Amino acid sequence: MNTSEGSSLVLCSTRNCMMTEEEELRMAEYELSEVEAQLLSLEDKKQLILERIEKLKDNILLKKNQLLASRNWANTDFPWSRKVKEILKSIFKLDGFRQLQLETINATLSNEDVILIMPTGGGKSLCYQLPALVKPGMSIVVSPLVSLMEDQLMALKALNVNAKMLSATSTKEEVNEIQNDMVNKNGRLKLLYVTPEKLAKSKRFMTKLQKMYGLGRLSLIAIDEVHCCSQWGHDFRPDYKFLGVLKAMFPDVPMLGLTATSTSKITIDVQKMLSIQGCLVFRASFNRPNLYYEVRIKSSNQEECLQELVNLLKTRYKGQSGIIYTTSIKDCEQLMVDLRNKDLRIGCYHANLDPELRSKVHNKWLTGEYQAVVATIAFGLGIDKPDVRFVIHHSLSKSMENFYQESGRAGRDNKKAECIVLYRLADVFKLSTMVFTQQTGLQNLYNIVAYCLDQVRCRRTIIASYFDEAWDSQNCNAMCDNCRRPREKKEVNVTQYCRSMYQLISNAAGNDVKLTAQKLIDAWYGKGAGNLRVKSVPIPTFPRETGESVIAHLLVEGYLQEDFHFTPYSTISYLKRGPKAAAALSDEHRIVMNISGKAVPPGNSLSHNVSSDKKESPSHGTEKTNDASRKNLSDSSNKTNSSSRKSLSHNSEQTKDFSKKSSSHSLEKSNDSSRKSSSHNSEKATDDCRKSTKTPDDNKSKSSTTSSHHKKKEGKNDSISKSSFDNKIYNKIQNSVSDTHNNDTVSKDESTVVFLSSDSDDDFRSKMQVPQKRKAAVLDSDSDG
Numbered sequence: 001m002n003t004s005e006g007s008s009l010v011l012c013s014t015r016n017c018m019m020t021e022e023e024e025l026r027m028a029e030y031e032l033s034e035v036e037a038q039l040l041s042l043e044d045k046k047q048l049i050l051e052r053i054e055k056l057k058d059n060i061l062l063k064k065n066q067l068l069a070s071r072n073w074a075n076t077d078f079p080w081s082r083k084v085k086e087i088l089k090s091i092f093k094l095d096g097f098r099q100l101q102l103e104t105i106n107a108t109l110s111n112e113d114v115i116l117i118m119p120t121g122g123g124k125s126l127c128y129q130l131p132a133l134v135k136p137g138m139s140i141v142v143s144p145l146v147s148l149m150e151d152q153l154m155a156l157k158a159l160n161v162n163a164k165m166l167s168a169t170s171t172k173e174e175v176n177e178i179q180n181d182m183v184n185k186n187g188r189l190k191l192l193y194v195t196p197e198k199l200a201k202s203k204r205f206m207t208k209l210q211k212m213y214g215l216g217r218l219s220l221i222a223i224d225e226v227h228c229c230s231q232w233g234h235d236f237r238p239d240y241k242f243l244g245v246l247k248a249m250f251p252d253v254p255m256l257g258l259t260a261t262s263t264s265k266i267t268i269d270v271q272k273m274l275s276i277q278g279c280l281v282f283r284a285s286f287n288r289p290n291l292y293y294e295v296r297i298k299s300s301n302q303e304e305c306l307q308e309l310v311n312l313l314k315t316r317y318k319g320q321s322g323i324i325y326t327t328s329i330k331d332c333e334q335l336m337v338d339l340r341n342k343d344l345r346i347g348c349y350h351a352n353l354d355p356e357l358r359s360k361v362h363n364k365w366l367t368g369e370y371q372a373v374v375a376t377i378a379f380g381l382g383i384d385k386p387d388v389r390f391v392i393h394h395s396l397s398k399s400m401e402n403f404y405q406e407s408g409r410a411g412r413d414n415k416k417a418e419c420i421v422l423y424r425l426a427d428v429f430k431l432s433t434m435v436f437t438q439q440t441g442l443q444n445l446y447n448i449v450a451y452c453l454d455q456v457r458c459r460r461t462i463i464a465s466y467f468d469e470a471w472d473s474q475n476c477n478a479m480c481d482n483c484r485r486p487r488e489k490k491e492v493n494v495t496q497y498c499r500s501m502y503q504l505i506s507n508a509a510g511n512d513v514k515l516t517a518q519k520l521i522d523a524w525y526g527k528g529a530g531n532l533r534v535k536s537v538p539i540p541t542f543p544r545e546t547g548e549s550v551i552a553h554l555l556v557e558g559y560l561q562e563d564f565h566f567t568p569y570s571t572i573s574y575l576k577r578g579p580k581a582a583a584a585l586s587d588e589h590r591i592v593m594n595i596s597g598k599a600v601p602p603g604n605s606l607s608h609n610v611s612s613d614k615k616e617s618p619s620h621g622t623e624k625t626n627d628a629s630r631k632n633l634s635d636s637s638n639k640t641n642s643s644s645r646k647s648l649s650h651n652s653e654q655t656k657d658f659s660k661k662s663s664s665h666s667l668e669k670s671n672d673s674s675r676k677s678s679s680h681n682s683e684k685a686t687d688d689c690r691k692s693t694k695t696p697d698d699n700k701s702k703s704s705t706t707s708s709h710h711k712k713k714e715g716k717n718d719s720i721s722k723s724s725f726d727n728k729i730y731n732k733i734q735n736s737v738s739d740t741h742n743n744d745t746v747s748k749d750e751s752t753v754v755f756l757s758s759d760s761d762d763d764f765r766s767k768m769q770v771p772q773k774r775k776a777a778v779l780d781s782d783s784d785g
């Protein structure tokens with residue numbers, strides 16, 4: 001190789017050519033880029049192959065699952081069938097099996113792996129407790145909560161079943177005694193409850209477990225709340241990952257995973273996490289026919305809201321037992337004090353109470369000394385009082401799963417019980433600021449908001465479709481408010497209101513202000529700071545609750561979006577244009593919201609629509625206000641449209657001429673007199689409504705609005721009956737014992753618009769295991785303390 005100054009000559013002996021080093025460098029770089037391109041393409045190929053492998057694995061798992069499922073597991077001629085029946089009666093004192101219990105027990109006793117998905121209170125515990133007594137040796141039950149294990153042990157002790165638990169708080173003596181029993185051929189312990197942490201962190205325990213397995217004494221591994229294995233679930237727990245080693249360590253020990261909440265995706269993920277090669281998946285129906293579901297609007301006035309609860313507890317639920325769920329510890333304590341001040345026997349339960357006090361409250365509730373417990377979600381898992389007659393959500397749950405689990409504490413004895421949600425938009429933001437950092441936190445929350453907004457569809461059907469079940473509302477048997485008082489479904493075009501919101505948001509941004517939902521509604525209703533109002537945005541003639549419903553609908557549907565900002569003390573949710581803003585501003589786009597119209601006789605289908613030429617806006621009010629406000633609602637004003645258009649372009653956010661189709665939009669007249677009269681009317685309506693809520697016997701109309709969240713599923717209908725859209729006020733939602741219990745028919749033409757009627761306890765699970773000692777000041781004077 002010769003080199004000269006500035007450039008080098010390279011002898012390419014193989015190719016018999018001379019090349020400068022620069023040329024060779026370029027060549028090398030070119031070759032490198034070729035290799036990198038190939039690597040990238042190989043990487044893509046690898047990715048595709050990996051995906052194919054995952055899919056094939058899923059399919060193989062599903063096929064194996066299906067094959068296993070094809071056997072008749074409900075047979076009563078298995079070798080153990082007689083013993084199973086005998087133990088059911090003699091030890092568990094039960095007469096028969098509930099849905100899927102026998103199938104699960106038989107499959108487990110056949111040494112098959114099973115995942116059992118059964119609603120809260122369905123009777124999952126029996127499915128591992130009974131096989132544990134049929135089989136020789138000991139069964140291990142992995143359970144996430146110490147309190148849950150304690151409850152189970154208490155129940156088993158009452159049945160004289162030999163069961164114990166191991167947790168981080170177990171004493172040395174207890175640990176020794178249990179571990180000796182594990183490896184004793186004549187050991188008598190039948191069930192051992194352990195936390196996943198214990199399995200993951202105690203080598204000594206795992207060694208004993210292996211020894212026990214070697215002796216042929218490990219009969220079953222049951223994993224409670226098995227959905228915690230999956231990162232897709234709402235409840236992923238890192239320690240559950242460790243359970244993946246169990247199948248390899250104890251290949252011929254059957255595994256039984258139990259959960260009350262698992263979608264198909266989570267179920268497959270769980271199988272993979274547990275290294276189960278094909279298993280039986282038993283999924284019980286999520287329908288709880290004995291539960292009555294209802295959503296009511298929660299008054300913005302605290303005293304009224306309290307009075308509603310007091311009335312419920314003193315009349316409709318007099319002498320009955322229940323739970324009232326709140327979001328925060330502060331709300332929980334305050335509500336207990338308020339209810340006690342009204343002479344009610346109420347306890348309060350949250351994760352920050354010391355364990356002794358918690359269990360005192362629990363016991364007083366179990367024995368009936370307390371009529372109800374005001375609780376955070378800490379009061380949940382393991383609560384097994386059969387005769388809970390009501391569960392009231394004083395503010396909405398974080399998700400449909402949470403709601404299902406919490407409301408599912410009611411009616412475990414299969415007798416009728418009621419699940420009522422008190423809904424208010426403001427509560428949505430209390431929760432959203434807590435959950436928005438979770439991967440699916442906001443979507444989960446909006447699902448339950450949509451449930452609350454829906455005033456037409458059978459609530460049971462909404463819940464079922466959430467859990468991948470198809471349910472016919474006919475099967476509801478009028479056990480939800482929407483089926484009990486069926487109404488026509490009507491579609492209302494709310495596009496112009498969405499655009500009004502954009503105008504208000506843009507105007508505020510121009511003033512360097514961000515709008516919370518509260519401020520946005522204030523500005524819309526001509527309240528609050530003057531510079532946040534926009535002249536061209538008409539003040540709605542319908543009440544504020546209706547405005548709230550419209551905003552909730554826009555949020556759930558993605559036309560608005562929450563914008564979270566941190567302050568040193570809290571997180572604030574502002575509203576901004578959502579991902580669907582561009583669509584909302586296009587000419588052709590219509591944002592449709594379902595509302596409920598005229599009452600239809602029970603049994604009639606709700607899905608048909610009423611025909612009419614006009615679109616109407618959602619509203620409610622008293623009979624008196626009907627004519628005036630209806631007129632206001634149905635009048636369209638090009639004037640208003642063009643001014644709002646102007647304002648939008650001025651604000652230079654994605655502007656489009658959306659007024660071309662304004663004739664189809666029922667924008668209100670923006671003149672002063674109409675504004676005055678309508679707001680006067682709606683205020684009066686609200687007053688009347690409040691008055692009417694104090695009249696339990698008043699059996700007049702109720703008002704309702706609903707979201708068109710499920711519009712696609714239900715089909716589109718452009719027509720609305722003006723006459724059927726009377727602005728009667730919702731009333732006597734509260735206190736209406738007879739109505740909700742017995743009223744299968746609705747009074748004539750009750751078409752109404754219903755407007756429906758912090759410190760989080762979110763991390764209660766970790767708190768439960770390492771309890772923070774804190775006795776609430778409000779409880780000090782109480783006998784609990």
Ligand SMILES: Nc1ncnc2c1ncn2[C@H]1C[C@H](O)[C@@H](COP(=O)(O)OP(=O)(O)OP(=O)(O)O)O1
Pocket residue numbers: 094095096097098101118119120121122123124125126260381382383384386412
């Ligand atoms: N076959 C049966 N017949 C009558 N009662 C039963 C039967 N099986 C279970 N039960 C009762 C026992 C309990 O009081 C209640 C709930 O059972 P349990 O096993 O605690 O439910 P679960 O484990 O599915 O609920 P959770 O998800 O809340 O833990 O039902």
